[in-house]
Amino acid sequence: MKSVVQPPASDVHSPEVRSYNMSRIRARDTRPELLIRRGLHARGFRFRLQVRELPGRPDLVFPKRSAVLLVHGCFWHGHNCHLFRLPATRRDFWASKIAGNKARDARSCEALAARGWRTLTLWECAIRGRNRWPEHEVLDACEMFLTGTVSTAEISGEDSHGTVR
Secondary structure (H helix, E strand, O other), X not given: OOOOOOOOOOXXXXXXXXXHHHHOOOOOOOHHHHHHXXXXXXXXXXXXXXXXXXOOOOOEEEHHHOXXXXXXXXXXXXXXXOOOOOOOOOHHHHHHHHHHHHHHHHHHHHHHHHOOOEEEEEEHHHOOOOOOOOHHHHHHHHHHXXXXXXXXXXXXXXXXXXXXX
């Protein structure tokens, strides 16, 4: 007789359903990424996607401007905002996973800087959630970074609108 693994009390799905749900989460072509790609393309910016030769395989690469744009999901990259909450189940696993993602992000940004690339990190909370920016302001901030000389910048829903830090 097979033993059936019961899901934790706080999870409403079986382990198989939870595994399937998690497998459906995209790593590329996410809604925030597509929104930025369409907006920047409409403004005349040309870019490459997911360049394997670069550390961390940045989401958008602007070779003529020596700039990359990283579109980070607040949960997966452990952003300190209202969209991030550590799951109640398997807390040690998730804490370790997200800490690993943050460490990998930091290593990738350092390696990109060492190669002369400028880096803009766009957080999901700037595009969705209660502190989101209007779409045109997000695109304006991206354009300001791409046409400027700042080496590293971040756009977050936790920042005041219209500023890139």
